[in-house]
Amino acid sequence: xxxxxxxxxxxxxxxxxxxxxxxxxxxxxxxxxxxxxxxxxxxxxxxxxxxxxxxxxxxxxxxxxxxxxxxxxxxxxxxxxxxxxxxxxxxxxxxxxxxxxxxxxxxxxxxxxxxxxxxxxxxxxxxxxxxxxxxxxxxxxxxxxxxxxxxxxxxxxxxxxxxxxxxxxxxxxxxxxxxxxxxxxxxxxxxxxxxxxxxxxxxxxxxxxxxxxxxxxxxxxxxxxxxxxxxxxxxxxxxxxxxxxxxxxxxxxxxxxxxxxxxxxxxxxxxxxxxxxxxxxxxxxxxxxxxxxxxxxxxxxxxxxxxxxxxxxxxxxxxxxxxxxxxx
Ligand SMILES: [Zn+2]
Ligand SMILES: [Zn+2]
Numbered sequence: 514x515x516x517x518x519x520x521x522x523x524x525x526x527x528x529x530x531x532x533x534x535x536x537x538x539x540x541x542x543x544x545x546x547x548x549x550x551x552x553x554x555x556x557x558x559x560x561x562x563x564x565x566x567x568x569x570x571x572x573x574x575x576x577x578x579x580x581x582x583x584x585x586x587x588x589x590x591x592x593x594x595x596x597x598x599x600x601x602x603x604x605x606x607x608x609x610x611x612x613x614x615x616x617x618x619x620x621x622x623x624x625x626x627x628x629x630x631x632x633x634x635x636x637x638x639x640x641x642x643x644x645x646x647x648x649x650x651x652x653x654x655x656x657x658x659x660x661x662x663x664x665x666x667x668x669x670x671x672x673x674x675x676x677x678x679x680x681x682x683x684x685x686x687x688x689x690x691x692x693x694x695x696x697x698x699x700x701x702x703x704x705x706x707x708x709x710x711x712x713x714x715x716x717x718x719x720x721x722x723x724x725x726x727x728x729x730x731x732x733x734x735x736x737x738x739x740x741x742x743x744x745x746x747x748x749x750x751x752x753x754x755x756x757x758x759x760x761x762x763x764x765x766x767x768x769x770x771x772x773x774x775x776x777x778x779x780x781x782x783x784x785x786x787x788x789x790x791x792x793x794x795x796x797x798x799x800x801x802x803x804x805x806x807x808x809x810x811x812x813x814x815x816x817x818x819x820x821x822x823x824x825x826x827x828x829x830x831x832x833x834x835x836x837x838x839x840x841x
Contacts (some may be wrong), residue, residue, distance in 0.1 A: 516633035522560030542581035548631030549574030549656035572631030616791035657836035661686035676738035683743025686836035746772035758782035
């Protein structure tokens with residue numbers, strides 16, 4: 514099979530030919546039809562995340578068809594359309610796993626980071642961490658739901674069900690999905706982008722944001738909650754300043770530049786700062802059931818698998834509107 518691999522962080526992905534991976538007892542083999550490009554992939558490739566298996570096939574927004582079954586797999590048939598997300602393995606026995614917080618597992622395995630992922634024609638994955646995808650949407654349109662959608666959804670839940678005025682900082686793949694869910698839940702969206710990014714601001718308005726503007730601009734209202742998707746630490750004090758008393762700032766990314774110091778009085782008033790890490794399988798079940806009801810339409814830009822480096826560069830440069838998806 515063809516695959517794009519990372520041999521060393523800081524270097525471009527390399528196109529290689531690998532043997533088809535064989536499924537273990539609990540695994541399914543999946544013929545990949547689409548794999549989304551997530552900012553986390555960029556952090557792995559750039560070396561911001563320091564524990565990759567090397568070489569690694571990146572990619573954790575995988576859609577494909579089951580092409581072989583391990584001996585112990587239950588619940589999947591050959592030909593089923595499945596999604597494979599970031600959470601690829603948990604220990605099942607640590608205190609987090611036992612308390613419904615498997616996203617915080619002490620011994621996790623993540624797809625496209627410690628487990629070979631979706632920048633390839635085929636992959637294998639533990640069937641217990643895969644999800645059947647029943648939808649009329651195309652494979653490419655579904656791919657971004659597997660991480661941008663799931664992490665975005667978890668971030669939205671952490672923002673609180675009573676957060677009506679919601680700020681979103683960074684309007685890329687995750688934000689464009691979250692905005693649709695938030696609108697469906699009758700929340701007001703205030704979208705902040707890099708100063709002067711008119712295309713992203715228009716994109717936010719097209720998706721129902723009541724206001725969109727530059728991130729260095731004060732918010733026109735007091736927010737109940739804010740979600741930061743951009744990996745920019747200076748947005749955290751900016752978001753805190755926009756928040757009402759008791760409001761929450763959710764950091765939705767896996768990596769962020771350093772957060773500058775800020776005066777205590779912008780946190781005072783029981784404002785909360787928190788991060789969101791990974792996903793639980795229950796998040797996936799909940800979100801994949803909700804998405805068709807909204808319904809979530811993803812805007813995707815397709816790249817051939819061999820152009821994975823160009824897709825990553827487009828994401829790095831902020832040149833995408835919506836999500837990049839690799840097509841093997
Ligand atoms: Zn665990
Ligand atoms: Zn991701």
